[in-house]
Amino acid sequence: xxxxxxxxxxxxxxxxxxxxxxxxxxxxxxxxxxxxxxxxxxxxxxxxxxxxxxxxxxxxxxxxxxxxxxxxxxxxxxxxxxxxxxxxxxxxxxxxxxxxxxxxxxxxxxxxxxxxxxxxxxxxxxxxxxxxxxxxxxxxxxxxxxxxxxxxxxxxxxxxxxxxxxxxxxxxxxxxxxxxxxxxxxxxxxxxxxxxxxxxxxxxxxxxxxxxxxxxxxxxxxxxxxxxxxxxxxxxxxxxxxxxxxxxxxxxxxxxxxxxxxxxxxxxxxxxxxxxxxxxxxxxxxxxxxxxxxxxxxxxxxxxxxxxxxxxxxxxxxxxxx
Amino acid sequence: xxxxxxxxxxxxxxxxxxxxxxxxxxxxxxxxxxxxxxxxxxxxxxxxxxxxxxxxxxxxxxxxxxxxxxxxxxxxxxxxxxxxxxxxxxxxxxxxxxxxxxxxxxxxxxxxxxxxxxxxxxxxxxxxxxxxxxxxxxxxxxxxxxxxxxxxxxxxxxxxxxxxxxxxxxxxxxxxxxxxxxxxxxxxxxxxxxxxxxxxxxxxxxxxxxxxxxxxxxxxxxxxxxxxxxxxxxxxxxxxxxxxxx
Ligand SMILES: Cc1cc2nc3c(=O)[nH]c(=O)nc-3n(C[C@H](O)[C@H](O)[C@H](O)COP(=O)(O)OP(=O)(O)OC[C@H]3O[C@@H](n4cnc5c(N)ncnc54)[C@H](O)[C@@H]3O)c2cc1C
Numbered sequence: 153x154x155x156x157x158x159x160x161x162x163x164x165x166x167x168x169x170x171x172x173x174x175x176x177x178x179x180x181x182x183x184x185x186x187x188x189x190x191x192x193x194x195x196x197x198x199x200x201x202x203x204x205x206x207x208x209x210x211x212x213x214x215x216x217x218x219x220x221x222x223x224x225x226x227x228x229x230x231x232x233x234x235x236x237x238x239x240x241x242x243x244x245x246x247x248x249x250x251x252x253x254x255x256x257x258x259x260x261x262x263x264x265x266x267x268x269x270x271x272x273x274x275x276x277x278x279x280x281x282x283x284x285x286x287x288x289x290x291x292x293x294x295x296x297x298x299x300x301x302x303x304x305x306x307x308x309x310x311x312x313x314x315x316x317x318x319x320x321x322x323x324x325x326x327x328x329x330x331x332x333x334x335x336x337x338x339x340x341x342x343x344x345x346x347x348x349x350x351x352x353x354x355x356x357x358x359x360x361x362x363x364x365x366x367x368x369x370x371x372x373x374x375x376x377x378x379x380x381x382x383x384x385x386x387x388x389x390x391x392x393x394x395x396x397x398x399x400x401x402x403x404x405x406x407x408x409x410x411x412x413x414x415x416x417x418x419x420x421x422x423x424x425x426x427x428x429x430x431x432x433x434x435x436x437x438x439x440x441x442x443x444x445x446x447x448x449x450x451x452x453x454x455x456x457x458x459x460x461x462x463x464x465x466x467x468x469x470x471x472x473x474x
Numbered sequence: 475x476x477x478x479x480x481x482x483x484x485x486x487x488x489x490x491x492x493x494x495x496x497x498x499x500x501x502x503x504x505x506x507x508x509x510x511x512x513x514x515x516x517x518x519x520x521x522x523x524x525x526x527x528x529x530x531x532x533x534x535x536x537x538x539x540x541x542x543x544x545x546x547x548x549x550x551x552x553x554x555x556x557x558x559x560x561x562x563x564x565x566x567x568x569x570x571x572x573x574x575x576x577x578x579x580x581x582x583x584x585x586x587x588x589x590x591x592x593x594x595x596x597x598x599x600x601x602x603x604x605x606x607x608x609x610x611x612x613x614x615x616x617x618x619x620x621x622x623x624x625x626x627x628x629x630x631x632x633x634x635x636x637x638x639x640x641x642x643x644x645x646x647x648x649x650x651x652x653x654x655x656x657x658x659x660x661x662x663x664x665x666x667x668x669x670x671x672x673x674x675x676x677x678x679x680x681x682x683x684x685x686x687x688x689x690x691x692x693x694x695x696x697x698x699x700x701x702x703x704x705x706x707x708x709x710x711x712x713x714x715x716x717x718x719x720x
Contacts, residue, residue: 220631222601222611247632251613254566254601263567263685264598279689284594288491290692291594297685333610334640337626341634349632353719377720389655395616396630401487401592402511402650410719421487427694431717433709434700447700449712462706466720469710 154189155181156238157206158229160246164196167350168311169244169304171204175312176304177242178205179271184240188316191232191323193217193225202318204311210236210323216332219339220248224331226255231325233260233299240278243303245405246349253303263295266303286401286424306349306407307430348399351380353410354429356399358384358422360415360436360455364392369456370414373463376470382406384416400425415455418443435459475529475620475642478582479517480573480599481548482510482563482591483541493691500593500691509544512588516648518657519618520586521552527620529584530554534576536569538562542674549669550661556672561679564687570602571682577607583623583642589614589649597647604645612638616651 157177159170177188187207192198194217198209210232217224229252233241241256243249245267257264268282269290277294280302284291295302348354355374361367367381374381381397388398399406401421411429415436416422423446426432434447437454444450451458485491485505492501509517523529533548535541536559545556557580559572577585585607590597597613604611610625616635617628623642628635630651646652661669703709713720 222613247614247630250597251601254570254598255605255611257567257598257685258602258605263565265686266597267595281692284691285485285491286592286595288694289493290694291688292690292692293686293688295686334612334638337637337639339631339634339636341631341636345633347633385655395651396634398650410713410717424487431713431719433713444700444702446697448698448717449709450700450702451704451706451709452702458706462709465706465710469714469720473714 153237153239154187154208155184155240155242156229156233156236157188157190157242158249159190159192159195159198159201160244160248161192161195164194166192166195166198166200169246169306171200171311172306172309173242173244173304174201174204174206175314176271176309178312178314179309180240180242180275181205183272183275189236189238191229193228198320202316203313205314205316206318207316208319208321210321212323212325214324214327216327219336221331221334222251222255223333224327226252226259227327227331228325230256230259232323239299241299241301243301245303245305249303253301257301260299260301261297262299262301263297264301264303265293265295267305268302269305269308283428287427288424305428307409307428308407346378346380348380348382348397348404348406351408353377353379353412354382354406354408355379355412355414356382356384356416357387357414358416359386366456367393369459369463373459373466376463376466384422413443413447414459416443417441418446475523475527475584476580476582477520477523477529477531477584477586478577478580479513479520479531479533479548479553480585480587481513481517481533481535481545482588483507483535483537483544484510484591484593487511487592491693497691498689507544509547510588510591512590512592512649514658515650515652516586516588516646517548517551517553518653518659519648521659522653523620524552532557532580532582534559534573536561536563536572545674546669547661549672549674550665551659552665554672556674557677558674559677559679564684566596566598567602567686568682568684570599570606572679573599573603574606575680576677577603583644584620585609585645586648587645589647600645600647607643607645609643609645610640611645612640613647615646615648618646618652
């Protein structure tokens with residue numbers, strides 16, 4: 153019996169959220185007096201998992217799994233869970249984890265709780281805290297099934313080092329034709345940009361920018377910070393920016409270390425989606441804008457003056473501190 | 475094509491979230507309930523299939539009688555019939571079991587649900603429903619075309635999108651993008667009048683236990699005051715030395 157954690161990778165490289173998930177799995181394993189087994193799919197190098205507490209990694213390598221496939225990935229993880237007799241399975245809250253979690257839950261007849269923010273308060277009965285109402289509240293929920301699945305919210309637990317000696321095992325799940333019923337015809341993805349899901353810093357702008365032609369300074373600032381760009385809902389509805397940048401209650405959630413909101417008023421639906429970011433900065437010329445109540449730092453002023461200044465000063469700061 | 479659109483009945487996005495009974499229950503006092511936004515996008519796409527491809531569109535909710543106005547609104551938008559499974563929605567797994575029964579009995583070959591409901595954010599119901607009904611499943615769906623029993627689905631992925639070919643029976647978890655914001659429909663007088671006489675069937679639930687149980691709720695700790703700064707130098711200094719995020 154061990155705690156099984158699915159360690160996601162992108163182009164063969166283990167993601168940071170996966171390392172956070174291993175840290176979290178290690179915390180649960182310690183509570184339950186057991187160890188952590190990781191499962192990776194087509195990852196090139198899994199040695200880093202040992203640093204965060206994995207005792208064993210099951211390495212799946214199969215060209216058919218080069219592209220994400222919810223059914224097949226869930227099947228592989230379910231078989232690993234059965235082999236390991238795992239009673240707790242840790243996933244993340246990435247789009248892919250959320251895709252495969254329900255399939256996995258049915259395969260293992262397991263209860264699932266997503267957006268978990270802390271270690272279980274108790275493991276018997278198994279009770280976890282998770283965010284609900286799009287970050288406006290938390291719930292404490294018991295999972296009553298023998299096998300339990302939790303999806304860890306990004307940036308909630310952090311990386312915790314716990315060097316462990318780790319064994320690597322090749323693992324070849326039996327995948328049947330049904331796992332590949334769906335054909336991926338094309339993938340359209342900017343590979344040179346940080347995604348909102350992975351970004352440590354997100355630079356976001358709203359209707360205060362007046363028009364799409366003014367996004368140059370937002371992109372420049374994001375480049376300087378190695379950040380992802382995002383926007384408020386009306387900005388994507390008007391077609392100033394792509395839908396994939398829309399953040400908030402009805403868009404993407406943001407759980408970055410730093411969220412910089414420029415010319416965004418701070419409507420409740422916007423704030424709900426970005427509230428789990430650690431540090432929030434607002435730049436707005438209206439001192440009454442509701443965002444000032446939600447932010448940690450703020451500048452009252454004209455974005456068209458402040459953003460270029462901020463970018464220049466940050467470049468100088470980066471040059472000095474590197 | 476027979477489409478079932480799953481409608482979750484959720485607090486309006488502007489609602490203040492409070493709890494009662496020693497923080498064990500959501501306080502519905504003064505709260506406006508609406509069609510879950512993700513489901514409304516899906517319903518609107520279903521109306522397109524009805525108008526362009528002659529699809530039959532039913533809507534369903536698992537919940538008590540208090541959810542009926544939300545179902546009537548879906549009928550006013552244009553759904554043909556509504557079904558309410560008369561049991562509280564406890565968790566994603568139990569709701570999916572109720573809906574699996576509705577799907578089987580009604581012979582639906584396309585189910586459009588939302589990526590997640592904005593109250594409990596479980597996001598698991600559509601995937602479980604797909605598995606229980608032996609359907610294909612695509613989550614975070616931002617584009618859907620159906621031709622005979624073949625479907626082309628666009629899925630939002632981190633940093634982009636992916637186009638998939640699959641077949642019916644199919645369950646999708648929809649969101650904005652499956653139709654645009656400007657495609658959403660406000661029910662007109664005629665729609666509202668018609669909705670009053672459209673069938674709304676109440677079905678008794680099947681046996682389905684929940685796998686999880688929420689014991690209590692908690693509100694986030696109040697936030698400290700914002701620190702206002704006068705210039706960007708101060709901001710950079712604070713972000714570096716105090717917040718330690720750059
Ligand atoms: C069901 C529903 C769901 C929704 N979901 C979302 C969601 O997921 N995400 C989301 O973002 N919104 C969402 N909204 C919309 C939300 O209510 C707001 O309308 C929206 O967030 C406002 O966007 P904004 O801040 O860009 O624009 P505005 O509210 O117009 O704010 C613009 C701000 O820019 C400031 N400004 C103007 N000029 C300058 C300048 N030169 N320099 C600096 N500042 C300037 C103004 O003072 C103002 O505060 C939703 C609404 C509904 C009804």
